[in-house]
Amino acid sequence: MSTIPEELKYTKEHEWLRMDGDFIAVCGITDHAQEMLTDIVFVELPEKGLDLEKGEQAAVVESVKAVSNIYAPVSGKVIEVNTILEDSPELVNSDPYGEGWIFKLEIKGAAELDDLLNADDYAAHVEAEK
Amino acid sequence: MKRTPLYEEHVKLGARMVDFAGWDLPVMYTSIIDEHAATRTAAGLFDVSHMGEILVKGAQAKTLLGRLIPTSMDRLIPGHCMYSCLCNERGGVVDDIFIFMIGEGDYYIVVNAATAEKDLAWINGHNETSAAVIDVSAETAKIDLQGPRAREIAARVLDDDTPAGLARFQFTHVTYGSSPMMVSHSGYTGEHGYEFFLPNANAVKLWTGILDAGRDLGLKPAGLGARDSLRLEAAYSLYGHEITDDISPIEAGIGWFVNSADDYIGKEILVAHKAGGAGRETVCIEIPGRGVPREGCAVYSGDDRLGTMTSAGFSPTLRKGIGLALVRRGTAQAGMDVQVEIRGARIPARVVRRPFYKFHD
Numbered sequence: 001m002s003t004i005p006e007e008l009k010y011t012k013e014h015e016w017l018r019m020d021g022d023f024i025a026v027c028g029i030t031d032h033a034q035e036m037l038t039d040i041v042f043v044e045l046p047e048k049g050l051d052l053e054k055g056e057q058a059a060v061v062e063s064v065k066a067v068s069n070i071y072a073p074v075s076g077k078v079i080e081v082n083t084i085l086e087d088s089p090e091l092v093n094s095d096p097y098g099e100g101w102i103f104k105l106e107i108k109g110a111a112e113l114d115d116l117l118n119a120d121d122y123a124a125h126v127e128a129e130k
Numbered sequence: 131m132k133r134t135p136l137y138e139e140h141v142k143l144g145a146r147m148v149d150f151a152g153w154d155l156p157v158m159y160t161s162i163i164d165e166h167a168a169t170r171t172a173a174g175l176f177d178v179s180h181m182g183e184i185l186v187k188g189a190q191a192k193t194l195l196g197r198l199i200p201t202s203m204d205r206l207i208p209g210h211c212m213y214s215c216l217c218n219e220r221g222g223v224v225d226d227i228f229i230f231m232i233g234e235g236d237y238y239i240v241v242n243a244a245t246a247e248k249d250l251a252w253i254n255g256h257n258e259t260s261a262a263v264i265d266v267s268a269e270t271a272k273i274d275l276q277g278p279r280a281r282e283i284a285a286r287v288l289d290d291d292t293p294a295g296l297a298r299f300q301f302t303h304v305t306y307g308s309s310p311m312m313v314s315h316s317g318y319t320g321e322h323g324y325e326f327f328l329p330n331a332n333a334v335k336l337w338t339g340i341l342d343a344g345r346d347l348g349l350k351p352a353g354l355g356a357r358d359s360l361r362l363e364a365a366y367s368l369y370g371h372e373i374t375d376d377i378s379p380i381e382a383g384i385g386w387f388v389n390s391a392d393d394y395i396g397k398e399i400l401v402a403h404k405a406g407g408a409g410r411e412t413v414c415i416e417i418p419g420r421g422v423p424r425e426g427c428a429v430y431s432g433d434d435r436l437g438t439m440t441s442a443g444f445s446p447t448l449r450k451g452i453g454l455a456l457v458r459r460g461t462a463q464a465g466m467d468v469q470v471e472i473r474g475a476r477i478p479a480r481v482v483r484r485p486f487y488k489f490h491d
Contacts, residue, residue, distance in 0.1 A: 038158065038161055038162060039161050039162055039163040039164075041163075041422060041444040042420065042421070042422045042444065042451075044473075060473065062422050062444070063162075064162040064163060064166075064355060064359055064443060064444050064446065065157070065162065065355050065358075065443070067422075067424065086420060
């Protein structure tokens with residue numbers, strides 16, 4: 001059973017989001033997503049300054065066998081990317097909710113946050129996908 | 131979906147199963163990278179029972195095979211196996227195969243699972259001899275033990291220590307679980323190792339026996355994911371990728387086995403290709419920086435599109451992106467800088483000597 005921290009928000013595409021203050025959203029992929037992908041060998045990060053619409057492709061995570069697109073959980077501007085992943089992509093496997101974060105978005109408002117799943121909803125979604 | 135006799139063992143080991151050519155097979159148990167590394171440093175154990183086995187027997191068996199393959203049948207002596215392919219009239223490849231010569235008029239052919247039926251139809255369709263062609267795929271299990279500790283592990287499992295003395299591409303028969311088992315010093319990983327062919331009924335016994343015997347030496351069960359990454363590093367061809375009905379063995383870079391004087395199917399084209407008439411060739415490409423190439427990626431030199439990646443991915447041993455590419459002949463020499471198009475971006479890459487990983491005996 002994968003870890004699903006209570007304090008995070010989730011998408012059905014297996015991204016997580018953590019608000020850092022009112023306007024900064026830290027984003028990554030869930031423990032379940034990294035388990036499905038297995039050994040992550042490459043992360044393609046978005047450009048800093050890029051304006052993303054909710055659901056727009058933000059990054060790419062690759063394992064030995066598979067390529068997986070990562071989407072923006074909410075709309076916003078990319079203000080920071082985790083460049084450590086360029087040399088240590090395996091952090092997404094070992095610490096998906098911590099050192100393995102992928103990008104930070106500056107959001108315009110909190111409205112879109114209400115559309116995201118809470119931990120219980122996401123757990124049910126993972127279960128239903130099996 | 132078809133299941134091998136080891137299906138329950140894979141489930142017990144927590145394998146992630148995938149549909150491969152209609153077979154339910156393990157793509158990995160824990161991690162492709164770990165299974166790959168175990169095979170390179172200790173040993174990996176692979177269930178490849180889905181592969182096909184065809185017997186060709188009788189006084190005219192050699193004549194039939196001589197008509198089907200571009201490799202001289204005289205190069206094969208009893209107790210040895212060789213790599214070759216079935217060629218079509220256009221010089222393309224029906225399948226790549228391993229031929230084991232058990233004795234005069236007694237050959238054992240190993241073929242790919244996805245093409246087994248096509249191969250059988252091809253062989254039968256071109257059989258104008260009295261040779262018998264018998265498909266024994268359904269009753270045969272195949273287990274590969276590969277890696278530097280394979281010899282040691284095999285010696286623990288088999289009462290018979292003859293396999294340890296086998297030269298590369300030599301095979302023998304031993305008794306295992308009161309049935310005959312064929313043991314060949316060969317494989318598909320770039321490592322020293324063995325391929326075991328045995329009746330389905332004994333597959334679980336051998337599989338669990340080898341896993342138990344090799345555990346303390348670092349042996350791991352390894353799935354199809356590692357099998358593919360290992361063969362890619364060794365730059366071995368995979369049917370449907372480097373070789374197809376429309377790519378000749380010379381274009382695929384395995385033209386060294388085109389040497390038969392017999393009148394085999396596709397001879398005219400293959401001889402012309404061998405003499406420099408092939409339009410394409412297969413080269414090894416690596417990405418020194420960041421980026422993982424995939425099959426289908428275009429390869430460029432400036433604005434000139436040279437060709438396409440036929441197999442590509444991340445090399446766990448070299449820790450970088452590697453791949454094989456089919457390009458216009460003469461456009462890509464080892465050492466040359468090229469670009470691989472990944473998701474619309476041209477990524478710097480380099481043509482390197484074949485293989486990426488040199489055979490390790």
